[in-house]
Amino acid sequence: MYAYDLAPAIAEIRRTGAQRVGLETPDGLKRLAPDAARKIEEETGAGVVVSGESCWGACDTNVKLWEQVDLLVHLGHAPMLARERMVFVPVRMEVDPLPVVEKALARIPGRRVVLLSTVQHLHKMGEVEALLRARGKEPLYGPDGGRVKAPGQMLGCDFRAARADGDALLYVGSGDFHPLGAAMGTRKPVVVADPVTGQVRVVTAEGLLEERRRVLKRAAGARRWGILVSPKPGQARGGLARKLAEEAARKGWETQTVFMDEVAPSKVDNFGFDAWVNTACPRLALDDAHRFEKPMLTPQEFEVLLGLRKWEEYVFDEISGHYDIGKGENGKEEP
Ligand code: SF4
Numbered sequence: 285m286y287a288y289d290l291a292p293a294i295a296e297i298r299r300t301g302a303q304r305v306g307l308e309t310p311d312g313l314k315r316l317a318p319d320a321a322r323k324i325e326e327e328t329g330a331g332v333v334v335s336g337e338s339c340w341g342a343c344d345t346n347v348k349l350w351e352q353v354d355l356l357v358h359l360g361h362a363p364m365l366a367r368e369r370m371v372f373v374p375v376r377m378e379v380d381p382l383p384v385v386e387k388a389l390a391r392i393p394g395r396r397v398v399l400l401s402t403v404q405h406l407h408k409m410g411e412v413e414a415l416l417r418a419r420g421k422e423p424l425y426g427p428d429g430g431r432v433k434a435p436g437q438m439l440g441c442d443f444r445a446a447r448a449d450g451d452a453l454l455y456v457g458s459g460d461f462h463p464l465g466a467a468m469g470t471r472k473p474v475v476v477a478d479p480v481t482g483q484v485r486v487v488t489a490e491g492l493l494e495e496r497r498r499v500l501k502r503a504a505g506a507r508r509w510g511i512l513v514s515p516k517p518g519q520a521r522g523g524l525a526r527k528l529a530e531e532a533a534r535k536g537w538e539t540q541t542v543f544m545d546e547v548a549p550s551k552v553d554n555f556g557f558d559a560w561v562n563t564a565c566p567r568l569a570l571d572d573a574h575r576f577e578k579p580m581l582t583p584q585e586f587e588v589l590l591g592l593r594k595w596e597e598y599v600f601d602e603i604s605g606h607y608d609i610g611k612g613e614n615g616k617e618e619p
Contacts, residue, residue: 286316287378290323293357293371297328300369302354308335308346310360313375320359330354338546340565341439342372342431343518343603362403362433364518377404381456381479385412388477388484389419394451396422399436400466401456405479406434412456424448430604431518438462441566441603443469455487461571463487468570468600492570493598496585503579504589506558509539512547512580514564519603521563524583528561531590553577561586566601 297305305324309317321332333353335346342364350356356370363372397416399409413423425435426448432438438445438455439462446453446466453474455463458481463474467489474487509532513525522541529539539561544551547568552560553576560580562569569580582601587593 285377285379286313286375288316288320288359288373288375290320290327290357290373293373294324294327296371297324297330297355300355302328302369303330304353304355305330305332306335306346306349306353306356307332308337308339308349308356308358308360310339310341313360316359316375320357324357341518343441343565344516345370345518347515347517362437364431364433364439374403376407377480379405379479381405381408381412381477382415384477384479384482384484385415385454385456386419387482388454388475389421391475391484391486392421392452392454395420396424396450396452398446398448398450398453399423399425399456400438400445400453400462400474401436402438402462403434405457406437408456408479409436424450438466440465441601443600443602444604446470446472446474460487461567464489464492465567465600468492469602495573496570496598497595499573499579499581500585500588500595503559503581503585506579507537508558509537509586510552510555510557510560511539511541512552512560512562512564512568513541513543514547515543515545516564519564521603525561525563528563528583528586531587531592535590547572549575549577552580566603569601 307317307321317334321334324332335349337346342361345358359373360375362374416423426445428435431442436445443466446469453472455474455476458478463476464487467474467487471489476485476487511525511528513522514520525541532539559578562580563583569582573580584599584601588595
């Protein structure tokens with residue numbers, strides 16, 4: 285069901301004469317790694333070392349492996365980080381979305397339909413557009429740019445693609461992770477057409493917003509805060525963490541910045557803080573909240589408790605800038 289084209293990576297290995305090549309894949313695609321490694325070795329004569337570490341996105345490249353090899357191939361996502369000696373090879377899903385989009389038409393209000401997807405299905409959007417037009421709809425795309433490389437592409441932390449002036453949002457893809465983010469980011473319902481399961485459903489933000497309100501209530505009164513900062517190259521928001529710590533200090537609240545790569549309950553819960561603010565992957569505080577003993581807030585939720593923002597001004601935590609190793613958003617230095 286998965287397809288990918290190693291030709292650009294092989295061309296780059298040949299062009300640069302790379303002898304040691306690293307290969308990383310997201311966890312869900314680890315099974316593709318041995319085959320891809322063998323193909324690269326056969327085609328180029330280079331030796332390939334496969335990363336066994338978790339990889340949650342293009343933001344999460346294995347920096348240690350990258351430092352030890354001549355070139356790192358990231359198999360799975362579209363490029364996010366502007367970096368030398370690294371090639372991103374997106375993995376596509378070869379599954380026909382048209383039957384489920386046809387089925388979804390009855391749930392799509394209005395004429396102007398904002399198309400959303402992920403890198404696995406983007407190559408099929410031309411066919412989806414043609415079908416929508418044939419059914420009297422007008423497909424359109426929100427803006428791309430920054431970490432988002434193609435029209436309609438969403439990341440779990442970047443929903444600019446959903447911010448277009450349409451009558452409805454249509455997500456073509458699997459799971460609730462991306463459509464829930466789009467719903468939180470726009471406060472609009474998202475019609476999901478899942479080409480893998482053939483199911484159509486509508487995802488809204490209300491349930492998660494209610495849950496976040498409860499988490500905020502639990503965190504109110506906390507005075508000793510941990511502020512999580514990630515070393516992952518596309519999640520490193522040390523500057524934001526510093527700003528939040530300064531604001532908290534003005535209120536007399538105690539904070540401690542904690543640098544953590546893989547954020548796991550066993551590591552987080554050991555610290556004994558009253559609550560946490562998360563500046564790493566925005567989805568940790570939202571989708572994984574139930575895994576942590578103490579409340580974990582997004583930076584914007586923390587601002588609500590600090591009195592810097594009203595609950596009515598709630599915004600989803602998004603990371604939209606360019607990142608690179610040792611640099612902050614859009615190239616600004618991080619500590
Ligand atoms: S920061 Fe989180 S949501 Fe954003 S790309 Fe990385 S893993 Fe995905």
